[in-house]
Amino acid sequence: MPTRTLLMALIAALSAILxxxxxxWEPLPPRPIARIAPHERLPAATAPPAGGExxxxxxxxxxxxxxxxxxxxxxxxxxxxxPDVCPTSLSLLAQALSELAPDERERVQGxxxxxxxxxxTAARLQEYTPFxxxxxxxxxxxxxxxxxxxxQYGSRYHKQTPDAEGRYAVDHSSATYVVDPxxxxxxxxxxxxxxxxxxAAVREQLASVASR
Amino acid sequence: xxxxACHGRPDPTNTCPPEKFKAMQLxxxxxxxAAALALALPLSILAGEADLTVVAPYVRMVPPGTxxxxxxxxxxxxxxxxxxxxxxxxPVARAVELHSHTNEQGLMRMxxxxxxxxxxxxxxxxxxxxxxxxxxxxxxxxxEGDTVPLTLTxxxxxxxxxxxxxxxxxxxxxxEQASAHGRH
Numbered sequence: 001m002p003t004r005t006l007l008m009a010l011i012a013a014l015s016a017i018l019x020x021x022x023x024x025w026e027p028l029p030p031r032p033i034a035r036i037a038p039h040e041r042l043p044a045a046t047a048p049p050a051g052g053e054x055x056x057x058x059x060x061x062x063x064x065x066x067x068x069x070x071x072x073x074x075x076x077x078x079x080x081x082x083p084d085v086c087p088t089s090l091s092l093l094a095q096a097l098s099e100l101a102p103d104e105r106e107r108v109q110g111x112x113x114x115x116x117x118x119x120x121t122a123a124r125l126q127e128y129t130p131f132x133x134x135x136x137x138x139x140x141x142x143x144x145x146x147x148x149x150x151x152q153y154g155s156r157y158h159k160q161t162p163d164a165e166g167r168y169a170v171d172h173s174s175a176t177y178v179v180d181p182x183x184x185x186x187x188x189x190x191x192x193x194x195x196x197x198x199x200a201a202v203r204e205q206l207a208s209v210a211s212r
Numbered sequence: 213x214x215x216x217a218c219h220g221r222p223d224p225t226n227t228c229p230p231e232k233f234k235a236m237q238l239x240x241x242x243x244x245x246a247a248a249l250a251l252a253l254p255l256s257i258l259a260g261e262a263d264l265t266v267v268a269p270y271v272r273m274v275p276p277g278t279x280x281x282x283x284x285x286x287x288x289x290x291x292x293x294x295x296x297x298x299x300x301x302x303p304v305a306r307a308v309e310l311h312s313h314t315n316e317q318g319l320m321r322m323x324x325x326x327x328x329x330x331x332x333x334x335x336x337x338x339x340x341x342x343x344x345x346x347x348x349x350x351x352x353x354x355x356e357g358d359t360v361p362l363t364l365t366x367x368x369x370x371x372x373x374x375x376x377x378x379x380x381x382x383x384x385x386x387x388e389q390a391s392a393h394g395r396h
Binding site: 080091095124131195 | 272274275277279311313318319320321341346385
């Protein structure tokens with residue numbers, strides 16, 4: 001019967017198509033795996049930040065990191081309009097400074113670098129930082145200077161779009177960078193490190209100087 | 213009742229015709245109803261308030277001339293339904309917003325939120341690094357010993373008014389450390 005043969009052929013053909021589709025059909029083209037760059041070629045941003053010397057503006061003029069040679073320097077990047085994160089971090093830092101023995105405290109300096117130099121002048125920072133502790137100095141600079149120092153230390157910040165009244169927040173890293181008495185970046189304490197953790201980091205640096 | 217000589221009963225002298233008396237009765241029942249509603253409404257709000265308690269509110273003292281600060285507290289919800297804090301007001305700031313923080317690989321991002329949830333039989337902490345009531349453009353310097361009136365509005369319309377003391381950040385830290393030691 002020709003009809004039956006025809007039907008069988010049709011079924012066979014359709015089944016073949018179905019199987020072919022099931023095996024070979026890919027709804028999306030295969031991903032070009034070969035185009036992913038090998039790990040070695042990733043941008044240098046993943047390299048540890050180098051830290052190092054900088055010059056910024058304090059209320060009495062230029063302040064260099066090297067002005068504090070011989071001291072452990074704790075650097076924090078923030079801004080004075082910051083409602084919570086910066087006051088919290090500065091309070092923790094201030095508490096650590098207060099808990100140090102006086103002879104230790106003499107060999108420690110806190111630096112608050114504004115990531116909002118548009119609003120935070122050096123004069124404004126001089127009103128702001130001593131409220132937390134007299135041994136924290138506030139530094140400002142041009143946007144380019146601040147950006148360079150932040151990059152040196154691996155700190156990130158991002159100004160948000162101002163609202164209708166021109167108010168804006170700045171997203172920013174909230175690490176405290178620890179610089180040894182030779183001016184070398186030795187590490188970063190994460191956000192919300194306790195006074196005890198800050199003190200431990202300071203004493204480690206002071207001890208390494210003493211043992212030399 | 214205003215401007216009428218009708219004093220309660222139909223009067224044969226016709227100063228109070230029966231139709232006027234009827235209208236007055238209707239008006240009286242309407243007043244009764246309104247009064248009942250007026251009494252019941254605050255009662256229902258009070259019922260909501262009883263379920264919501266604001267514990268240990270405070271405003272962080274900031275350096276002089278600093279335009280912004282934040283209020284922190286714990287909100288406890290003893291009720292059986294979830295509540296949301298939808299608004300906060302204070303006369304000390306030009307604007308008051310609800311905010312949250314997220315820590316994205318060390319980058320602290322602060323964002324305005326439309327509400328802060330307080331689940332049924334639960335409590336939500338507004339604390340440093342998390343939720344806070346942001347006080348924007350402070351109208352006056354806040355000194356230690358001052359109190360800041362805060363009005364908190366919840367999604368069911370209930371309102372809590374609290375007076376949050378201004379506290380130095382280091383005093384808050386020390387208190388937290390002391391209570392942490394106490395728990396050990």
